[in-house]
Amino acid sequence: MSTLERGVLLRGVAGGAARSGARVLTALFVVYAVVGLFALDHHEPWRDEAQAWLIARDLPLSDIVFTQMGHEGTPALWHLLNALLISLGLPFSAQAYLNFSFAVGTVGLVFWRAPFSPLVKVLFAFNYYMAYEFSHIARNFALGAFLLALTLSLFGQRRERPMLYAVAVALLANANVFGFLMALGLGMIHAVEALRDRRIGQAVLPALVMAAAGLFAFVQMIPAADNFRTAGAIGMFNMFTPRNLLLANFDLFFGRLDEPVRAFSREWPPARVLLYAMAGFAVLFWGLFLLQIRTSWEALLFFGVVAGGIAYIMVFKKEGSPRVHGHLLLAAIGALWLQAVLHRPSAALRLPGGRSVPAAWLGMGFTAALCAGLAPSVLRAGWNWQKDIRHPFSGAPEMASYLLERGLDRRTIVAYESAWGSAVLPYLDADARFYYPDLRRFGSYLVWTREWAERFQGLPFDEILRSAEADLGGLGGDPEGVLFLMSHPVDDPRVELLHSVAENVERETFHLYRLRKPAP
Template identity: 25%
Template sequence: MLHRHWRGFAFAVYFAVVVCVMAFHEPWFDEAQSWLIARDASFHDILLVRPHYEGHPPLWWLMLSIPAKLGVPYEIGLKGIQLACAALMAGLLIFRAPFPPVAVALLPFTYFMCFQYGVTSRPYALMCAAIFLVADCWATRDQHPWRLALSLTLLCCTSSYGIALACAVALVWVARTVLQARSLRALIADPHRFAAWLVLMVAGIVLTVCILPYPDTFGATPGANGNSIVAKFLMFWLVLPSESLFTSFAGDVSLHGMRLGVLPMVVCVVLSALVWAVLIRLAHRRGDLDILLVPYLLFAVCAVRYFSMHHLGILFALLVADWWIVLRDRPLEAADMPERLRLRIEGCGLFRRGGKGDPTSDAGSRWRNAAGVRNAAALRNAVIVVLLLPSLCWNVAAAACDVRYDYSGARAVASFVERNGLEHDRWVSFWRYFPETTWPDGSHTPRQEDTHRYSWAVIAANPYFDDFARGAAQDSARGSASGHVRGRVRDGSSHDAAHGLLDCTYRGRSYEPNQVPTAAQMNQEIKSCAAKGEPEFVIGDTDFPDYYFNRLGYRMRDYRKITIATKHTPWKTWVTTADITTYVRTDVLRALRLR
């Protein structure tokens, strides 16, 4: 029974694992930011404004807006949408991929397919699903052009990176059509295919215009000691394949700031070179070099500026899709191996040359062939397990950490606020600030300041306050006997806890706007916030607390620093530990229940 239905069993196990880890996982800043945009932004802003500041098409927010605007509790709504996307991604891998059974059974449980893009709620699961759809439809692109065109359109809708990949695949498709026919007339020879291309082109152009950054959009600010564009481009080819598949030398950092020692760099280059050697040989033998290299090249060019290591799963999915296309065109065969390697394997006796009894008999020949097949399958399965083992181990380590510890501290912050009835106290966040710095190597970093960059811990906790507000409304309707209603405004202010905890945010938004203010605007915002007097809480991570208190005109001696929670954020086998702290006004501190 299991032998016949093993794919369904593998899917059920994947689904169960993701659901179980999801139950413990607490969303972090990126996950909360998307939910807050979906919940609090208008559809006009979601479609026409936010994409310019977030750098992604609006599909993910539109999907989240269904539960968010209907009032579905935060984690149920967010994780429900994510679970559907993860199920689609894993379902395509399990039921459609042309891989050996061992690979099909293990790939969904690798780090990026299970934990990073399965458990955490971001649009990357849907993006990977679209990449797999493209790989599955590639072989029949001319017979069923709409299937591939719609898959590429979905890929465009998931991410700015998806637009680049879809553009590259479409270019290869069109170029192959023209080159095979040796005439431009081939472009319009098939009306259905030509119409599909036009629809895809329009979708790509519209979405590209939709995400073009406005002049005041916050972006990656290169530091003095960052990697150059050329170095980052080379890393795409010589480092990132290894880091996505086998090695874990770099944490979840931006590519701009990634640093590797000599030995890790050599290991990554060697392993990445081996990956490319194998893929290029297989693709070349099947005439697929263009679909292997062009999408990767355009992706590297477009992503080199903003790429962070948590995007590595896109590369992982892209490499899986390359294997998908190669094997769908023609399964692996002995001739795919270099002749010397094949002879060495045969020389080790792995493939039996002799048989029982008379080697010239039919029975001996059948036994000899069966033994060779068994040995070849055993070797293939062993290689697959070895290749996927690092990623499988990363997945187990990250999931175990997430189950045991606070991932972001968001629940702890929300619980602290709710337990003490602090929803309507004034909370002010430290903002992004770095002083002018001269580094030991003589390089220089100019002063940086942005009052629209708030505490990630509070942004991650903000979605819970809408749930609290609904609970308060229900308590009020029932006539709470305790006389304490969480919706009560303690100081007569108009601060709306249902739309975020922080005061003094840009236009009262619960999410980061990613709109960089001018110096005059920053000064005015700081002045307006300071005019309200000392808040009950000042929160955020900083090495320069004196600067903020001085800028806001608050007396630091009126506050005490406390720790609300300690978060343990896993990345592969890495774990980053940090405290979430806040400065509490001393007259408020005495009444707090800290645990």
């Protein structure tokens, strides 16, 4: 039984009748799946989701793994699963349901295999990351969460079923960069335990499986020579923004409440005390968390590797985002799971002067902080569900329908910015391609090169026209044959608007133009 289950605060919930608790969890699991499916049915995929599908559709498997991943910064497992869907003849929408199935699987494993109290399980399932960010936006993060939960479910059997456990770790390493960090931490635990217990002979083959999979994942993530993030010291230190660590905690515990508070504090400076209180809560939470897991070197090692890697990414590589911040929560949950499986209960904290804080008090404090930290995130998930239901997340499906209904999809289409325009392509015929002025070529998926980074935003329409004329052999012969799919309105007398998507689109708004006929 975990410390979280022993906490006095949750004793009434965790120690209730087993049958009643199981029925409640089952009912909430059904609610998670049914409500999630309803909201998912109203979610329009955006360009991050389209990118993986287009890569899987339009590249040979060898190029996906050994060429494109150097621009994507992730192993290719998610892309290969997309390729499997495509080979089965399934439509683009299948990607969303596959992703959601991994989220549902994660929640199921947590509900019935994780050593936490029912309240913690429910708050974890319905927090913003598991209920929306990972489950409804189809990328490789629900896959990673599922493989982490699966691996932790097998951790207690790692000696009885070493190869099965090793395969789970191997798959986790290839889910995404965060899964790689998690697998690295678990692999280090495996190595230390083997040396400590003198089980080297039994541990060699599983270790080789983990190491080979980790090396395979690492090779795929080596940045390509022209990757736009390879500036600086071989791409390792592109920036230095330690402030991102603070912003990550604001996002993790309070959504983006810090943004309106910060704006309000400019008008009324005393409001900044709320920001200090938020930062203080984050410090308190992580302090209590480290006190909670300090009795397990395995949990500390796992969390240190994962959280350290995430901190490096946020400080030196790229800005943080909800998809990154959510993995701090997964790292903490993983560490607590390890501690519980290893039966390392929290110990009393000894203070100067012979005094001490009882372990039960520490457990109560941490459990309260954990629940307080997860509860606002549940409200955030509900808020995003209702936004997805009421408003389109992307205008790509609507624009694609307009092109198809009027037979315009076979025209030459110049899409700028390419990152947004590419979201329309999965709905068109598989051989459809757009001309991308920022890449100066026809394409479907994006290749994140330095040339793209220099041109992907802010090109004036004159430059877009010049690029198109140069690379398409001129536009004067058939001006109506070329369409311009723009992510922002164009105020230019040389073009006329054909169609715009609704203005309440959150991520991607599209405007379709054609050149006016020259005056006779």
